[in-house]
Amino acid sequence: MSLAAGLASPHATAQIKIGAMVSATGPTSAIGIPQRNTVSLLPSSVAGQTIEYITLDDGGDTTRAVQNAKQLIQQHKVDAIIGPSTTPNALAILPIIAEAKVPLVSTVGSQAVVEPQDATKRWVFKTTQNDDLIAEALVSHMVRAKVKRVGYIGFNDPFGEGFLKLLPGLLTKNRIELVATEKYARTDQSVTGQALKLIAAKPDAVFVAAVGGPAVLPQATLRDQGYKGFIYQTHAIATQDFIKIGGAKVEGTVLAAGGMLVFDEMSDANPIKNVTARYIRAYEKVYGNRPATFGANTYDSGILLQYAIPDALKKGAPGTEAFRTALRDSLEAQKEIVGCQGIFNITPANHNGMDKRARDLITIKDGKFRLLGESKVAL
Incomplete structure (x- = not known):
């Protein structure tokens, strides 16, 4: 599926801000470092609208994760958040996300962050296999x-x-x-x-x-x-x-x-390989080495947001609740979106949307x- 080019909606006058929460230090830094590095590779503009990314490191600490989520929402007034790196940190910030009505595209493994769907988890999506x-x-x-x-x-x-x-x-x-x-x-x-x-x-x-x-x-x-x-x-x-x-x-x-772990053995006919190759080339050009698959979860989060933003811009300006709500609704409607980790078909009941192809x-x-x-x- 390709992203249709278009101009920003007349409503879109403010810059889009996306927060990124990572554990680039601490016991899970092997996960957080490639995720932090990948943020710099995400789209800098979508549908004619520029995007600013604000990255905060929680060191794998739940208390810092909560503080970082509040900072991103209250100080930076982000329209969406990618991350964090660990399941305990993700679960800790869910009430904050729901209260602020800010979409979270989670990069953690546990499906507990998106299931069962309820008033809190309806704001959360996930790019790692359940x-x-x-x-x-x-x-x-x-x-x-x-x-x-x-x-x-x-x-x-x-x-x-x-x-x-x-x-x-x-x-x-x-x-x-x-x-x-x-x-x-x-x-x-x-x-x-x-x-x-x-x-x-x-x-x-x-x-x-x-x-x-x-x-x-x-x-x-x-x-x-x-x-x-x-x-x-x-x-x-x-x-x-x-x-x-x-x-x-x-x-x-x-x-x-996900197949990215054995990228060299993936079939050329697999559409996931094309996206993965693009990500690997971009990462190697900047950092000089092949990224860990955990970075791909962040890359896929960027892809999902890239597809969801144009529709959201038609319903509200960045920085407003109307835009964040429209962005959440648009994420929930994404179909056959090809990422590095799998192919996403998101529904109101399934905010992961990955199948055996992942x-x-x-x-x-x-x-x-x-x-x-x-x-x-x-x-």
Whole structure:
């Protein structure tokens, strides 16, 4: 789908302001840095209207995220916000977003930020694959791999809880037993106790629900303790830092994530590849290296806003509630919008709008993310 060129509405006389919230420092900086960098690549004008981006770093801290959201809304009077980088921070700012009636295009993993739809979450959209889309792909791999017993370890926060709510039902449906459940904090330095309990339950596979570098800890500990079974991870580890930190201990990991992670293996016929190539070229030109897929969530947020802004300009001027409301309504009506992470079909009931085209089964082999395919089983 292409963006129709046009002139700004007579109502559009003020500059559009978009806030960006990132965790470019702190424990999730591997996520926040490419997101911060990507903001500079977003459109500087749409439909003849200039756009100003204001980026604030929360360091992964929930209190700072709340302060930043208030600053963007009250001081900078933004028309929309992209971000933040982490699920706890996103959930913390939802009441502020709803009260101010400012559209939020979230870049976090957990679908809890957009589901179930209610008066608060109707202002929130999301450009990362929902938990269920990822979990279903991983469980389907377990079935093909003849996994019968699964252990779980994940963050003791909304990201981990989201997967823990989904997993038992999916496993039971596929006649797989959940034999152990363990949790840990993002800042924990050891999970030896949890790993030993998991191993004692004798699972065929372990499902890890964690983010970035901290997701390495349980996997490395399990391997150090002699565990030989499958280890499944989510799209939240889709960064070279995971491989760099984990080394040989993350070889053979099975994950589900967007195709950008295995860009060189994507089919040229896939429309997502064309958009991804454009993003990668732009990022490499400015920063000299290929972006992590987390940056693509920010890039896709910019794409959605790019398509939604022209209609919103017809109904109000930037800086007004009428424009923000129209922008929210326009985002909710976007269809077949091609991004780097997937193709978006947003509805009032589904503010993510991604389908199976937004995920691939991937493994880590010889220190690289490699396409595994929906029908293949890792060896």
